[in-house]
Amino acid sequence: MANIMYWEAIQRAHDEEMARDPLVICMGEDIGVAGGTYKATKGLYEKYGPLRVMDTPISEGGFTGLGIGASFLGVRPIIEIMSVNFAWLAMDQMFNSAAKVRYMSGGQLTAPCVFRSAGGAAHQLGAQHSARMEKVFMGIAGLRVVTPSNPKQAYGLLKSAIRCDDPVFINEHELMYNMKGEVPDGEYFHPLEGSEVARSGTDVTLFGYNISVHWCLKAAEILDKQYGISAEVIDLYSLAPLDREGIKKSVSKTHRAVIAEEDEAPVGVGSEVIAIINEECFFELDAAPVRVHSALVPQPYNHTLEKAAIPDHEDVVKAVLKLFGKA
């Protein structure tokens, strides 16, 4: 096991796959000579050259479409969209071309491409550089959506996404690239479907993904030590498809659920998880599930307002206490 950073894990997955298969390429803004805004492609340009590590112009719709077109012929592009906010410009190609081409061609064409993008509120980046957009991607037929919460997942999910014949969107987080964690020394493929029990518990299930897994883990610690509540934490690393079985299994055990997301509440992971709970195990519930989420505002610049807009582990603790009638 190597203890490496999230960005190093992503870089390693790129490097291994590019060394293995000459048709694996990567492309995006500043990923080559500059080494990547978050260093996720550091050193690859020097190793694989400009034909396979493509510094693109600032044309998200154009270069995303170009990567998708190349994938029709078996090229496996890893397309980095520097910030998920810019992905709006690429969504026509991602949704109308990549996600639909297999279906509308009756299975003849396929778009085995990977889209990687950093989302999330970082530090005072303002309304147009702080979006969380997983809610948009996870409702598109034909597109897989995964979101790593630690370096091991960041490495293993990218490895699997490159090998998979379906288009996969990988939602990363701007604040997590320097997070350290254990990654297996040998090759490791993280499943693109399912969920993980990040902490086992009996009284309530805290559902998180990406950064909110860490809020949930911290909240579980506090709940255990200060309130004697045993919380289970489920890591929903796959947002499309969501793990119906995993959600059902945990809620059937704990009978209570809190869903924590950095995204705004309307039309989000929280609403989907609650819908699944209703459909799969409604009569197992001892209390109505609760969502923890951002305020429905364009992200404010001011530090205090920004903090007020985004939830954290304390909000998760409060939600659980409310659920137990202790607040």
Added chain:
Amino acid sequence: MKIEDKKRVLREMVLHRRFEERCYQAYIERKIGGFLHLYPGQEACCNGVMEAARPGHDYVITGYRDHVHAIKCGADPKAVMAELYGKETGSSKGRGGSMHIFDGDKRFMGGYALVGGPFPLAAGIAKAIQLKGGDEIAICFLGDAANNQGVFHETLNMAALWKLPVLFVCENNLYGIGTSIERSTAVVHQHKRVAAYNIPADECDGQDIEIVYEAARKAVDHVRSGNGPYFLELMTYRYRGHSMSDSRGYRSREEEELWKQRDPIFILRDRLIKDGAMTMADFETLEKETDAYIENEVIKFSEESPEPRVEDLEKYVFADRETQLPWLTGKAA
């Protein structure tokens, strides 16, 4: 073009014309649903370019007016018509419809319904060719109105920057849906817009197939020789409306008649007759044979083909699950 080639292409163009006219009829009879965009008037464009290229070898992509491009690449007209009928035997198994004809085996990479959407896809196909080192080229057929989308400019920039083997064919039919080019576009002659990207560009008559063929030969040679992209603008006209719900109120009948006097099929037919290569009677026989083929084989096949099964509704959304299990479950060998 050689006489024999001209005769063959005339036969193909008559098939393309009669196929489209039969689609019109089937639409009126409600055998075909959705949107239907027909090609009559523009036949010399697709045929002239593809005669200079290698159908089935070069990769072709286009917009939603795509039936004829697919057939020219080698798609079976029966499968194309069956697709319009929504049948399981259709070229996209009834999942695509008129705007999404595909034939992967013939390297017809599809019809797409977002105006301008195929531009970067074509450049990506060219990128793949470049990486794999083949002698194929990518050919992107789109209309003039697509050039007002942002991705047109984004794609031209990248294609020129990376010297990608892609030929952009602009079939300038003077209308974007129901808005004339003068009313939507600051520069009517599209090849002029390409100059800024340092991409060689040419414009020619799109009604006379021999003129198209000569211009396309130059274009295809340029791209296949590794010189990067090329842009060819063909001045043409669609006889019918943009789609079936179009009453053509935005243009005059006089203008339509003027264009019909330069019909691409009649130009080629009259030249062959003048050269003594065929007679008017031969042409009439050709039309009758074509109609009989369409009726007795193409329509019959489409009528008699089975519908897709409702149980297969979700088939083709993702790759076959069994083949992807190592990555979906993480249990890779």
